[in-house]
Amino acid sequence: xxxxxxxxxxxxxxxxxxxxxxxxxxxxxxxxxxxKAADLLANGARWHDDPxxxxxxxxxxxxxxxxxxxxxxxxxxxxxxIANLQPGAVAIDMTTSTPALAERIAEAxxxxxxxxxxxxxxxxxxxxxxxILSIMVGGDxxxxxxxxxxxxxxxxxxxxxxxxxxxxxxKICNQIVVAMNMLGVCESLAFAAKSGLAPKTxxxxxxxxxxxxxxxxxxxxxxxxxxxxxxFYVRHFVKDLTIAVEAAAELGVSVEGVKLxxxxxxxxxxxxxxxxxxxxxxxxxxxx
Amino acid sequence: xxxxxxxxxxxxxxxxxxxxxxxxxxxxxxxxxxxKAADLLANGARWHDDPxxxxxxxxxxxxxxxxxxxxxxxxxxxxxxIANLQPGAVAIDMTTSTPALAERIAEAxxxxxxxxxxxxxxxxxxxxxxxILSIMVGGDxxxxxxxxxxxxxxxxxxxxxxxxxxxxxxKICNQIVVAMNMLGVCESLAFAAKSGLAPKTxxxxxxxxxxxxxxxxxxxxxxxxxxxxxxFYVRHFVKDLTIAVEAAAELGVSVEGVKLxxxxxxxxxxxxxxxxxxxxxxxxxxxx
Numbered sequence: 001x002x003x004x005x006x007x008x009x010x011x012x013x014x015x016x017x018x019x020x021x022x023x024x025x026x027x028x029x030x031x032x033x034x035x036k037a038a039d040l041l042a043n044g045a046r047w048h049d050d051p052x053x054x055x056x057x058x059x060x061x062x063x064x065x066x067x068x069x070x071x072x073x074x075x076x077x078x079x080x081x082i083a084n085l086q087p088g089a090v091a092i093d094m095t096t097s098t099p100a101l102a103e104r105i106a107e108a109x110x111x112x113x114x115x116x117x118x119x120x121x122x123x124x125x126x127x128x129x130x131x132i133l134s135i136m137v138g139g140d141x142x143x144x145x146x147x148x149x150x151x152x153x154x155x156x157x158x159x160x161x162x163x164x165x166x167x168x169x170x171k172i173c174n175q176i177v178v179a180m181n182m183l184g185v186c187e188s189l190a191f192a193a194k195s196g197l198a199p200k201t202x203x204x205x206x207x208x209x210x211x212x213x214x215x216x217x218x219x220x221x222x223x224x225x226x227x228x229x230x231x232f233y234v235r236h237f238v239k240d241l242t243i244a245v246e247a248a249a250e251l252g253v254s255v256e257g258v259k260l261x262x263x264x265x266x267x268x269x270x271x272x273x274x275x276x277x278x279x280x281x282x283x284x285x286x287x288x
Numbered sequence: 289x290x291x292x293x294x295x296x297x298x299x300x301x302x303x304x305x306x307x308x309x310x311x312x313x314x315x316x317x318x319x320x321x322x323x324k325a326a327d328l329l330a331n332g333a334r335w336h337d338d339p340x341x342x343x344x345x346x347x348x349x350x351x352x353x354x355x356x357x358x359x360x361x362x363x364x365x366x367x368x369x370i371a372n373l374q375p376g377a378v379a380i381d382m383t384t385s386t387p388a389l390a391e392r393i394a395e396a397x398x399x400x401x402x403x404x405x406x407x408x409x410x411x412x413x414x415x416x417x418x419x420i421l422s423i424m425v426g427g428d429x430x431x432x433x434x435x436x437x438x439x440x441x442x443x444x445x446x447x448x449x450x451x452x453x454x455x456x457x458x459k460i461c462n463q464i465v466v467a468m469n470m471l472g473v474c475e476s477l478a479f480a481a482k483s484g485l486a487p488k489t490x491x492x493x494x495x496x497x498x499x500x501x502x503x504x505x506x507x508x509x510x511x512x513x514x515x516x517x518x519x520f521y522v523r524h525f526v527k528d529l530t531i532a533v534e535a536a537a538e539l540g541v542s543v544e545g546v547k548l549x550x551x552x553x554x555x556x557x558x559x560x561x562x563x564x565x566x567x568x569x570x571x572x573x574x575x576x
Contacts, residue, residue: 099483122493122494122497122498122499123497123498124498127497134493134494134496134497136493136494157492157493157496157497159489159492159493161486161489161490162484162485162486162489163484166483166484166485169479169480169483169484169485170480170485170490170493172479172483173476173477173479173480173485173490173493173494173499174476174493174497174499175499176472176475176476177472177473177494177499177501177504178472178498178499180469180471180472181469181472181499181501183468183545184465184466184467184468184469184472185465187464187468187536187541187542187543187544187545187546188461188465189461190541190542190543191457191460191461191464191532191541191543192457192458192461194540195387195454195457195460195535195539195541196450196454196457197449197450197454197457197458197461198449198450201447201449201450201458202449202458204445204447205410205424205445205447205449205458205461205462206410206424206458206461206462206465208422208445209410209415209445209462209502210410210411210412210462210466210502210503210506210520211410211461211462211463211469211502212502213465213469213501213503214497214498214500215498215501216501218498232498244479247479247483251479251482251483252482253475253478253483253573254475254478254572254573255475255478255479256548257468257472257475257545257548257549260544260548285541
């Protein structure tokens with residue numbers, strides 16, 4: 001059994017941490033809002049008032065927080081992870097954050113005699129609850145091998161993508177595809193509705209063929225039912241697309257499609273739909 | 289057994305017509321290039337020198353030609369279908385064409401005492417060969433019911449979408465999604481390659497989750513293998529996206545994503561890749 005710190009017990013984090021706890025590991029938790037850790041504490045996790053003391057007690061430190069600035073804060077802030085990382089410990093950031101920050105954390109962890117992984121996930125709250133997340137991992141290979149048994153408690157498609165930042169870069173690849181698939185579904189359904197077709201009958205024709213996608217199967221019906229409840233928040237997707245566009249710009253990769261979708265999600269957020277699910281993009285076509 | 293005319297025996301048409309012939313129907317064929325009908329003729333189909341005489345012999349007239357102007361020619365040209373359509377006969381255009389032309393054909397067929405269906409397909413040459421096409425049908429409901437047993441020889445997802453033009457409109461919905469899914473795959477793979485990731489390892493992480501699509505599963509590996517052999521021609525997709533953008537403009541539906549992809553495919557065609565498969569879009573990122 002390992003001594004594990006878990007920083008960030010939001011919707012995703014609490015489910016992921018619960019799997020570690022259920023497997024019998026010693027769990028040290030910190031979260032900005034203590035009550036979000038209540039279930040974990042009731043099941044034997046130990047509370048810490050800052051990331052640093054949780055880190056000082058652990059061989060593995062997992063983080064999954066909101067924005068890159070939150071990642072920066074828990075790693076490099078006062079009473080943060082880096083200053084308290086134990087020699088030989090592994091710090092694993094599972095937030096969707098920037099490749100550059102992942103590289104910075106990896107270097108800082110190395111200087112402390114530990115190591116770091118960037119390991120963002122895909123699969124949403126459902127994937128987290130069911131322990132079936134996809135986990136895309138960058139960073140120290142030995143650190144990955146040591147952490148793998150713990151990843152396996154949280155996910156089932158766990159792939160080592162390469163050096164520090166490559167987990168985040170892979171997640172960017174994922175979100176690029178997700179973004180465009182979503183736009184395709186919206187424009188298609190908007191056209192269907194406006195042209196007098198029955199959109200659900202259209203889905204019967206198109207979902208199983210060359211147009212098929214996870215989004216078409218899972219989110220198109222929600223759009224048509226005006227179900228905009230969040231599986232994944234608009235505000236987090238705006239963050240992810242911002243990271244994608246910036247990272248692509250640094251590399252000189254043309255991502256006109258992603259830029260277009262990003263501008264649409266920013267418009268959606270500006271209209272007050274930040275806490276809707278990403279399928280709320282369809283609202284921009286005025287059929288909500 | 290029915291008397292059937294089949295106009296257009298290109299890659300798609302010859303496979304589709306072969307299924308009708310194999311089921312024992314009397315087949316009358318016309319195609320711009322006679323040698324493309326050679327196999328059908330060897331198996332008992334009867335050749336006609338123009339669409340009109342083939343039509344005059346038939347209760348059902350199927351067409352699948354290249355462009356909307358070709359559809360217009362075989363229906364309304366000299367020795368065309370409309371002028372020779374028998375009372376009670378059904379004319380079925382399976383070309384991906386415009387909703388407006390489908391409506392015009394339907395009205396003209398009605399005036400001749402017959403009826404018409406617009407029934408574009410999805411599934412490509414493979415779907416045609418295996419008789420597993422998706423067929424999206426608009427037009428006269430009774431005509432659909434009568435034609436259904438013949439459609440069932442060619443496809444397996446056969447859905448009546450509504451009045452004349454609705455088959456074409458549904459196909460537009462399909463192609464909108466296909467277009468955007470393709471762009472997402474390209475931008476994602478281009479980012480992966482440029483950022484130092486191993487793109488095939490990225491596919492392992494992202495293909496099975498929320499980014500999943502037919503394009504990601506079937507076309508992304510081809511792009512990475514530089515396999516641009518046509519399942520579906522760039523030049524036909526340019527046509528389809530032109531139809532989509534024009535139809536959307538008529539309805540006032542915003543399709544910024546489709547416009548973007550259309551401009552990219554036009555660029556690709558202008559560079560001489562008209563007869564590549566649609567996955568050749570990836571060449572625009574310079575990784576071919």
